[in-house]
Amino acid sequence: MNERMVQLEVLRYDPQVDDEPHFQHYEVPCKEEWVVLDALNAIKESIDPTLNYRWSCHMAVCGSCGMMINGEPRLSCHAFLRGFAGVIRVEPLAHFPIERDLVTVADDFIDKLKRVKPYLIPGEPRPIGAGEYLQTPAQLMKYRHFSMCINCMLCYAACPQYALQPLFLGPAAITLAHRYNLDSRDGGREQRQQVIATDEGVWECSFVGACSEVCPKAVDPAAALQQVKVASTLDWFREHLLPGSAT
Amino acid sequence: MSRRPFVRLVSGTRWYFGHPRYLRYMSREVTCIFIGAFALLLLRAVERLSAGQAAYASFLAAIAGPWSALGLSLVVIFALHNAVSWFNVTPKALPVQIGEGFLPGGFIVAAHYAAWILVSLAVLLFAGVL
């Protein structure tokens, strides 16, 4: 099998030693079909055990191994070495504080996920004994692509609005809220609107579209956010302009 | 405490040089300046028109000339860029579900172009140009 030497520039930061992050150069023998994560694993196993990063599934579904690779937010388990020439620059996900090396602090994202009430709030409660809620394939397809988010946070690392306004709920959280809003079983939209149809919610989004460009699961958060804007606007018109709705 | 998370600061004024997609975005956003300028110009034109034929004629004379033409060409180019870039993203905001699938985005974009052309024709017709 073909092997080649791959050069990596990896951002290192140990808060107990370093004042600020710095790049460290590695040269590591790699197989042609490897991904960047394999190269990092080879470094950790044979060259430098002090390098730190998160990873687990190696099949782009657990969402652990997001990092900036040549300036682009990527899952390192899905960034094939054959797609890179020259030195590969690896940094922790942008827009998140660096805990250590390639490990970021994810607290803000986790808090925001929780705030949008990302769970089914039944429209009509139904006992388990009554069986499943009926949901046609068409009703399922209406929201299914928005349910594919693996919470990898790449969209936050791509979103300049999140960088400039850290209070912004951000693409993944709002998309998840929208996923439940679109679910035929759900009746919780009004509750979620109070969180997402706000200045720090969807109206902070200026439709850069970067989130959808970097999403590894084709969830298309930008679409979800624009749809939330359209629906919220219609809400406003209904509330203020329709006869009988005046307050 | 051993933790000391490092925060990388993002420049509020230069961030859009960080990635080509940010520059593309800014090029769309910057069109609003030109479109705003054109709106002001249009308002001025209407105001002049209401002041009488002479006033309107001198307004037209004032905006004639190569520099104005250049400026107006720029406005048209940016307005087109604005319209095209927005039309291209409409399928995201207005998806049309048919059964289990979605109408391909191209149809939605095409529908917008068609509507644009129709409205333009109607305006031109109404204005007596056609």
Add this chain to the structure above:
Amino acid sequence: METIVADVAIVGAGGAGLRAAIALAEADPKLRIALISKVYPMRSHTCAAEGGAAGVIKPGDSLDMHFDDTVSGGDWLSDQDCVEYFVKEAPGELLQLEHWGCPWNREADGSVAVRSFGGMKKQRTWFAADKSGFHILHTLFQTSLRFPSIVRFDEYYVLDLLLDEGRCRGLTAMEMRSGLIRQFNAGAVIVAGGGAGRMFPFTTNGAIKTGDGMALAYRAGVPLKDMEFVQYHPTGLPNTGSLLTEACRGEGGVLLNRNGRRYLQDYGMGPETEPGKPQLKTMELGPRDRLSQAYWHELQKGNTVSTRWGECVLLDMRHLGERKINERLPLVRELAISYLGVDIVTDPVPVRPVVHYMMGGIATDTRAATPLPGLFAAGECACVSLNGANRLGSNSLVELLVFGKRAAGSAIEYIRDLPAAGTAALTARAQESQARIRELFSRTDGIESMSGLRREMTDTMEKNVGIYRDQAGLQQAVDTLGQLRRRYRKVMLSDRSNVFNTDLFQVLELGCMLDCAEALTVGALARRESRGAHQRLDWAKRDDDHYLRHSMVHYRGSGAPRVDYQDVVITRSPPGLRDYSGGHQ
């Protein structure tokens, strides 16, 4: 050391841990629940499960049939009272997930759709495309956010259980980002720490599956049960080991050798069925142990296909057509294209068996209780004896739910009249735990490297404890693992930082894997028969007279483990012949 007091502490926040946490919170909002995990919940390996979850819901199916499939699939090593409980609870748990928003695939009338799966006589596997585990995990995680009483401790690595007067009373855990060790005092502890596939070099398991939960209980005196039964999934990608779900075959994919022959018909799983029209419980829909063993025989006969990634057989799905593949198997297509460069729409994909699942684990009964009062376990880390000697695909996702919930119920019952703990004694235990880590940090005479020991362990497991085993190989593995455990005491940390020190966690994980690997190998050496996933070249027959029993491996510190046995519970299905001939034999 900071102390956190909880009514129930849960170790692991994958499918079983989350299900337990929700069940506790629903039962009593006043319960203080500590959900502790070394990763954020949605990173747990439940997310990688693809095919689906089995539960009887359609007309024409019955609990008895699900019972029979599970018991025969497990080669009669399942406890039948456990299987009865499981098949009865399964549909309700899957419906509960549906009510929580899980995007199950649907029939045209809006009811839940089911698909075929290996070893199942009826279609009863609920699925969400080929991302069923992912959707189950995220549905559970998101639902858990509703409950303020579930307090999560994400990215905490659990070090030791705290015992006092014969009861489990809590644990110690290190906050990974600060290196601070915290003491958790809890009335009961539920271990849901997942499997241990990473002790093998070629596995579908993610990096986190290092047997931590199993080792926690094992070291605290709870036996590991039936550890020798390791499931090889027959269709892994040959380079990364990524799983190509059994649903590939459930939807009609076929397995071919180098001659284009559907070789399964040569191993008691024939006659051949029509391609694209899979028949249940025969040929490609035989059980995983039989399929993986058939690969081994093909390999011996020289019938496999040589690829740059080693010897493979071919999984052919071309006849399914692009539309069906995109609808039912989108992840499979994407995985094969990106990691192997093979589009399953146009080409057969090379595959080979890959370590996938541990049937064995922490000994529990049908209440999800371990022999240690106050300690409960559920999920892959536990061996409740549902899966016996071979798990049927799509039973384990349901196992997480059924026994995660059951563990919660049992824990609530247990803490109801629990006498108060001796807190001084617990604190003393916690300090011992802390001292163990301090010693590791201050060790100066370490000579062994973590990665070196780990490689020797995985090499040994692959070489000697694979699909087919024999006395000599197993003995060699037992000896090697004993040595590796001794050498482990001289392992040297390369990184002494307190902040997110993954070198430290890899060292601790290696310790867990070595303990699990030794228990597994000792169990395999002692079991002189072939049953389900445990195949001995030197003891080729199933031996119900001697081994219709669970092996129980007991930890003995630095000494070799001790093995004893516990009878299998038989209620109504006496051991019989496993028939995957499609009714032709």
